[in-house]
Amino acid sequence: MIFFIALSFFCLALFVYGYHRSAVSLPFKCLYTTQYHYVREGESLNVHLIHDVRIYSKDSAYILLDGHLRSSTNTYKINRVILLGDGEISQGSTFRFNKTEVKPSHDDNVPAELVHRVLNEYSLTPDTMQIDIFPLADKSFLIGGPSSFLSICLRY
Amino acid sequence: MKYIINACIGFSPADGVLYRIESEDSVTLPLPAQRLLLIILESEGEIVTRDSLLTGVWDQFGLVGSNSSLNQYLSLLRRSISAFGCENFIETLPKVGIRLCEFVHIQKIDEENNSDTTEVISKRRPSGPLSKMSTIPKDMNAWILIIAFLACSFIFFGISKGGGSSPTPVYHSLEDGCKLITFADLNDEALSRVKATLTVFMKAKGMQCKPGNRFYFDDLSSQGRDHTKRTLITYCEEDRKGKSIMCNNFYYFNEVFSEK
Numbered sequence: 010m011i012f013f014i015a016l017s018f019f020c021l022a023l024f025v026y027g028y029h030r031s032a033v034s035l036p037f038k039c040l041y042t043t044q045y046h047y048v049r050e051g052e053s054l055n056v057h058l059i060h061d062v063r064i065y066s067k068d069s070a071y072i073l074l075d076g077h078l079r080s081s082t083n084t085y086k087i088n089r090v091i092l093l094g095d096g097e098i099s100q101g102s103t104f105r106f107n108k109t110e111v112k113p114s115h116d117d118n119v120p121a122e123l124v125h126r127v128l129n130e131y132s133l134t135p136d137t138m139q140i141d142i143f144p145l146a147d148k149s150f151l152i153g154g155p156s157s158f159l160s161i162c163l164r165y
Numbered sequence: 166m167k168y169i170i171n172a173c174i175g176f177s178p179a180d181g182v183l184y185r186i187e188s189e190d191s192v193t194l195p196l197p198a199q200r201l202l203l204i205i206l207e208s209e210g211e212i213v214t215r216d217s218l219l220t221g222v223w224d225q226f227g228l229v230g231s232n233s234s235l236n237q238y239l240s241l242l243r244r245s246i247s248a249f250g251c252e253n254f255i256e257t258l259p260k261v262g263i264r265l266c267e268f269v270h271i272q273k274i275d276e277e278n279n280s281d282t283t284e285v286i287s288k289r290r291p292s293g294p295l296s297k298m299s300t301i302p303k304d305m306n307a308w309i310l311i312i313a314f315l316a317c318s319f320i321f322f323g324i325s326k327g328g329g330s331s332p333t334p335v336y337h338s339l340e341d342g343c344k345l346i347t348f349a350d351l352n353d354e355a356l357s358r359v360k361a362t363l364t365v366f367m368k369a370k371g372m373q374c375k376p377g378n379r380f381y382f383d384d385l386s387s388q389g390r391d392h393t394k395r396t397l398i399t400y401c402e403e404d405r406k407g408k409s410i411m412c413n414n415f416y417y418f419n420e421v422f423s424e425k
Contacts (some may be wrong), residue, residue, distance in 0.1 A: 044414065045416045151332065157386030
């Protein structure tokens with residue numbers, strides 16, 4: 010009897026360990042630089058962005074975006090924070106948040122429709138962002154959106 | 166009536182003599198030791214508590230026993246039986262009591278009936294609070310443990326690796342020493358295509374494949390909501406321990422390397 014009880018605890022411990030190993034512990038702070046290259050219907054758009062993702066809980070998170078955006082005709086500065094909240098966590102690694110507010114800084118002059126090109130890669134609906142965070146090795150994490158993997162970030 | 170222990174030591178309760186069968190060496194045990202031995206021989210491998218020993222050896226005879234006298238007679242029994250060639254006869258279970266050691270073989274011979282009837286009364290039976298742990302043979306236990314461990318490991322890796330959560334990196338070494346990492350197990354044709362794409366990418370970006378660098382490549386996207394193709398190429402530099410210390414991501418939407 011003791012043997013089976015011990016075995017049950019062992020299995021339970023493995024289960025918990027396995028779950029936590031695949032789950033992302035909070036708070037999660039990660040930094041990554043990505044160059045987005047868009048080509049569509051002859052129009053090209055290049056976006057160089059530094060992302061600072063900070064997730065404190067399912068109800069408190071934000072993403073800082075800093076960089077520039079170059080279209081075929083203009084270059085824009087982007088510097089804004091996207092506040093996130095009212096979220097949920099699935100399978101320990103998929104975070105789904107509502108965009109509670111977008112706050113551009115004073116020098117952010119990007120037209121909204123161009124910003125949406127980038128944010129669409131993270132958007133499940135116009136008001137909802139989804140980020141998958143998969144541990145790769147040590148402090149490296151693979152960041153995914155609803156459609157594809159987007160970047161690799163380094164946790165700090 | 167007499168008892169034979171491991172076919173080499175005899176005990177006659179009638180006169181309290183313990184003897185070696187081969188050499189006929191013998192010793193007459195003191196009365197408390199005789200009663201103690203009799204209780205142990207009749208225990209059939211069950212645990213005998215200290216209280217029941219004190220009762221059976223002293224209390225029932227109007228005497229007052231104590232833990233120290235019990236220890237003293239147990240020690241005497243151990244010494245006597247060990248001197249006749251049975252080293253491990255009784256085992257002590259701390260704070261519980263004693264019991265016959267495993268594999269001690271006891272025969273009880275009824276001489277009064279003048280018959281050869283021999284009754285094997287003890288090869289320790291699994292019983293009592295401690296020995297109730299398992300009635301499965303030891304080797305069977307080991308197999309159950311191994312199978313259970315494999316099952317748990319399977320569940321564990323199913324959860325942590327697959328489980329629908331984490332993509333698994335697949336490492337490929339490139340000729341020039343850097344690593345290529347994909348998130349799918351590619352066939353030769355697909356891998357060649359990825360390598361060719363990476364070569365063009367490195368050339369366009371002025372990058373080199375050398376030891377200490379790694380490239381992540383992925384172009385698997387869920388069916389594009391707008392039927393577009395997405396490709397992620399990440400270039401990372403490693404430290405001496407092989408950990409990524411700096412990464413640059415390049416995300417292509419629709420067409421790779423469209424920039425001038």
